[in-house]
Amino acid sequence: MKRIYETDRLILRTIDTTFTKQVLNYYSRNKEFLKAFEPERPPVFYESIYHKKSIKKEMDLINELSMLRLWLFKKEDTLYHKTIGTLAFTNIVRGCFKSCFLGYKLDKDELRKGYMTEALQKGISIIFDEYKLHRIEANIMPRNLPSIGLVKGLGFENEGISKKYLQINGVWEDHCHMVLLNKDLE
Numbered sequence: 001m002k003r004i005y006e007t008d009r010l011i012l013r014t015i016d017t018t019f020t021k022q023v024l025n026y027y028s029r030n031k032e033f034l035k036a037f038e039p040e041r042p043p044v045f046y047e048s049i050y051h052k053k054s055i056k057k058e059m060d061l062i063n064e065l066s067m068l069r070l071w072l073f074k075k076e077d078t079l080y081h082k083t084i085g086t087l088a089f090t091n092i093v094r095g096c097f098k099s100c101f102l103g104y105k106l107d108k109d110e111l112r113k114g115y116m117t118e119a120l121q122k123g124i125s126i127i128f129d130e131y132k133l134h135r136i137e138a139n140i141m142p143r144n145l146p147s148i149g150l151v152k153g154l155g156f157e158n159e160g161i162s163k164k165y166l167q168i169n170g171v172w173e174d175h176c177h178m179v180l181l182n183k184d185l186e
Contacts (some may be wrong), residue, residue, distance in 0.1 A: 001064075005070065005126065007118045012070040012078075012087075014062055015055060019071070022083045023051045026107065033108035037144065040170050066092045068126065071082035072106075072119050084110045087123050089136070098185070100127065111146075120154055128182040135182070139165055139175040148176060158181045 004013040015023070027034070028046055035041075044050050061067035069088040073080050087108035092100040102123075106116045127133050138156060140147045148158075158177040164172035 001130065003063070005122055007122050009014055009075055010115060010119055010122075011073045011075055011077075012119055012122055013073070014042040014059075014069065014108075015050050016059060017055050017157050019080070019083075020048050020052045022080065023055065023071070024048055026083045026085075028053075030105075030108050034105060035169055036089070037105070037141070037168060039167060061090075065131070068092070068123075068131070069093070070119070070123060072115065083107075084115065084116065084117070087116075087119055089123065089127050089131075089133075091130065092133065098132065100131075100133055100136055102136050116150060117153065120145060120150070124154065124180065128184065132185070133182060134185045136180045138178040138180075141168065141173050142176055148178070151178045 004011060006012070018019040024046070031041075031046070041115055058067060058069050064067065067088065067090050069086060069090075070086070071083045072085040085104065087102070089100045089102055102117060102120075104120065123182060124136065136156075138151050139162060140151065142148075142161070152158075157180070159177045159179050162175045162177050165175040166173055
């Protein structure tokens with residue numbers, strides 16, 4: 001499995017603990033912006049030690065091929081000083097299911113520039129072509145219209161509403177169950 005991928009404007013890469021500072025900086029910059037879309041975060045979430053442990057755990061899952069998290073960097077940032085977002089394919093299940101969940105987030109200052117579309121196109125290609133999965137599921141709050149529009153534009157279809165699916169910022173939220181199938185495995 002490759003560790004670094006390129007698109008026209010981005011580098012998508014797995015990371016190790018040497019990137020702890022960049023990850024912490026990303027979450028600190030976007031703390032208020034992400035609050036509406038993520039679980040409540042304890043104060044320790046904004047400390048280096050938390051992210052160092054999290055990165056180590058994710059590295060193990062990536063090596064086991066049960067997860068793929070790619071961090072996004074602009075190509076001109078050749079020294080990887082600042083990540084602008086991440087996408088993750090989690091809970092990868094093989095066998096007859098061949099499925100995973102997709103999550104993604106982008107820096108508040110980089111929205112509506114096409115970066116996430118570009119990154120997800122590459123990520124989907126990796127998951128379908130290299131991991132040979134059949135199904136990607138993205139669960140999105142109905143009020144998050146930009147995110148729903150993003151995945152619809154990539155071919156995801158809405159399979160319905162999952163009631164009180166995830167606890168976001170302390171509230172159980174309904175989610176649209178968006179799915180993309182790998183046509184090459186049908």
